[in-house]
Amino acid sequence: MTKIFVSSVISAPAAEVWAVVRDFNALPAWTPFVAESRIEQHMRADQIGCIRNFVLRDGGRVRERLLALSDYDLSCTYSILDSPMGVENYIAKLALTPITDGNRTFASWEAEFDCPLDREAQLVGDIGNGVFQAAFDALKRRFAR
Amino acid sequence: MVEVRRSTIIDAPIEAVWAILRDFNGHESWHPAVATSAIDGGEPSDVIGAVRRFRLADGSELREQLLSLSDRDRSFSYCILEAPLPLMGYVATVTLKPVTDGNRTFWEWRSTFHPPGHRRAELTALVSDGIYEAGFEAIRALVARRRRGVDAPERPRSPDRARPVPAPPGGAERVETARATAIVVDRYGGPEVLVPREVEVATPRRGEIRVRHGAIGVNFIDIYCRTGYFDLLTLPGVPGMEAAGVIDAVGEGVSGLSVGDRVAYACPPVGAYCALRTMSPELVVRLPPDIPEDIAAASLLKGVSASFLLHDVHRVAAGSTVLIHAAAGGIGQLLVQWARHLGATVIATVSNERKAEIARRLGADHVILYSREDFVDGVMRFTEGRGVDVVYDAVGRDTIEGSIRALTTPGHLVSFGQASGPIGAHDIGGLSSKSVTLSRPNYGHYTDTAEKLGRHVERFFEAVRRGFVTVTPPTVYPLAEAAAAHRALESRESSGALVLRPD
Numbered sequence: 001m002t003k004i005f006v007s008s009v010i011s012a013p014a015a016e017v018w019a020v021v022r023d024f025n026a027l028p029a030w031t032p033f034v035a036e037s038r039i040e041q042h043m044r045a046d047q048i049g050c051i052r053n054f055v056l057r058d059g060g061r062v063r064e065r066l067l068a069l070s071d072y073d074l075s076c077t078y079s080i081l082d083s084p085m086g087v088e089n090y091i092a093k094l095a096l097t098p099i100t101d102g103n104r105t106f107a108s109w110e111a112e113f114d115c116p117l118d119r120e121a122q123l124v125g126d127i128g129n130g131v132f133q134a135a136f137d138a139l140k141r142r143f144a145r
Numbered sequence: 146m147v148e149v150r151r152s153t154i155i156d157a158p159i160e161a162v163w164a165i166l167r168d169f170n171g172h173e174s175w176h177p178a179v180a181t182s183a184i185d186g187g188e189p190s191d192v193i194g195a196v197r198r199f200r201l202a203d204g205s206e207l208r209e210q211l212l213s214l215s216d217r218d219r220s221f222s223y224c225i226l227e228a229p230l231p232l233m234g235y236v237a238t239v240t241l242k243p244v245t246d247g248n249r250t251f252w253e254w255r256s257t258f259h260p261p262g263h264r265r266a267e268l269t270a271l272v273s274d275g276i277y278e279a280g281f282e283a284i285r286a287l288v289a290r291r292r293r294g295v296d297a298p299e300r301p302r303s304p305d306r307a308r309p310v311p312a313p314p315g316g317a318e319r320v321e322t323a324r325a326t327a328i329v330v331d332r333y334g335g336p337e338v339l340v341p342r343e344v345e346v347a348t349p350r351r352g353e354i355r356v357r358h359g360a361i362g363v364n365f366i367d368i369y370c371r372t373g374y375f376d377l378l379t380l381p382g383v384p385g386m387e388a389a390g391v392i393d394a395v396g397e398g399v400s401g402l403s404v405g406d407r408v409a410y411a412c413p414p415v416g417a418y419c420a421l422r423t424m425s426p427e428l429v430v431r432l433p434p435d436i437p438e439d440i441a442a443a444s445l446l447k448g449v450s451a452s453f454l455l456h457d458v459h460r461v462a463a464g465s466t467v468l469i470h471a472a473a474g475g476i477g478q479l480l481v482q483w484a485r486h487l488g489a490t491v492i493a494t495v496s497n498e499r500k501a502e503i504a505r506r507l508g509a510d511h512v513i514l515y516s517r518e519d520f521v522d523g524v525m526r527f528t529e530g531r532g533v534d535v536v537y538d539a540v541g542r543d544t545i546e547g548s549i550r551a552l553t554t555p556g557h558l559v560s561f562g563q564a565s566g567p568i569g570a571h572d573i574g575g576l577s578s579k580s581v582t583l584s585r586p587n588y589g590h591y592t593d594t595a596e597k598l599g600r601h602v603e604r605f606f607e608a609v610r611r612g613f614v615t616v617t618p619p620t621v622y623p624l625a626e627a628a629a630a631h632r633a634l635e636s637r638e639s640s641g642a643l644v645l646r647p648d
Binding site: 009133 | 153242246249253278
């Protein structure tokens, strides 16, 4: 089991950041690497069990299922159903926590998954930096004060 | 019910922040609202259920109990048992999370409690601002000071090359290494952080020697280094400040020492818990052939302390009267014998009959069991109301007031430790009632040159040689079992010294 943990500080109140990232279908609107996204089978984007089907800017297609969403904890948990990355048992959680000092947001994104040992380092870099940190960097730019 | 939630970002790695916050009794060293604190019953501060009893700057007392502590989540919870304010049902949780983006720390401090309605706003503000925000600011300032190095006056003066760090790449000189066992601390904490490991020990370069340790002293200061309470040990690092052994290699430019010489040392920088150590020759003294390595490693630091306490900090004169607290403790035993040899009348305090017997055997003229009577009353009885000329007090908080009352006029209080807890703030105006002289000696200041250190070492070895100071043979632990030695020392059940022996 491989684990990744990435966290950052966003200079905006948690409620404002949550309003952006809560929408399970909104990856194209706030991340730099997703070109288009839709929710399968006419489900709502905040319906637990819904599947987002999105296309990366490099052309890869990914399907992810929403496992948990909490407006109380400001967190969203999902699993990967299909992806070009070659990972199994992939579950990730994006969570926000208010930083009262300065009214900012502590954002963490963690994932665990199985993969062939020889691809682990590559995947950890691709997901940790290329996806999670890249998305946080986009949020930091969006909310730059 | 009120819920208070405060959070901040500390610009330091999570390990550094957790090392400070994890100690349930450590708040007295960093929180501005806390004057003094101690764990009930002298328990370790990381035992679940431990109760910290602490005093605020305004004198009020609180008791709080540790409910949970997790090194995995870097989180702990506690509740208030007694407080001067109606913070009913107060339960608080401190949680740290790493900010990987910048290697900083997210710190959340939250609580719930039930204040009386009319004091709700006042108590909420007190907790959130007076406790949580003030704590954030204090830790922020502390880590900033540490980063600048101003909080660590005793930081190692020379780089310690027994540390498990790779040699600088591409250096001009090729440094060959030997492998040896060392106790390496990767994070501050309990005895379990003392982990044996194979490390590379550099061949001595110009102006350095390498010592193969035969015995390594275990001292209370090592515990303060291990927990991070003293800033002497930089992570990852090897603790220990006292050892004896044989020189096994000498770099160029070292005069007066050669391979095969027996040496000992008792001084910072840390790094003694290892089989082999490369270090500066200025730190070591020659070990005379008649002093065994075990005895030197067990007693050099205490013996040097006793030397400057009895000869420099206060000159104990024949015919004077001396009060020595904790007289059966490591340094107490040396002080009792040595002060007697100098011709003083020695009054000793101890906690129980077994230790009283030790003090009597060492030559104390009068022994007071402070658990049975107020030691000030005892002193006045033995001195016919006159008081003593000097008090040697390493107990600290529990004894300092009484120590001043036990002095004659003019008297000298030598406060050189705080085994019972920090001494806190005291009004020095009152010292004029007895024209009291107050000393607060620091080991480093009496041993920071080869000349100063050598004088005390020579005096101590001479005292051992002539037999007016005897050192009880220490209990020996294998180096790899340093954690067990620390547990024994922390339990305070041990009397007598402990040493580690490499395989």
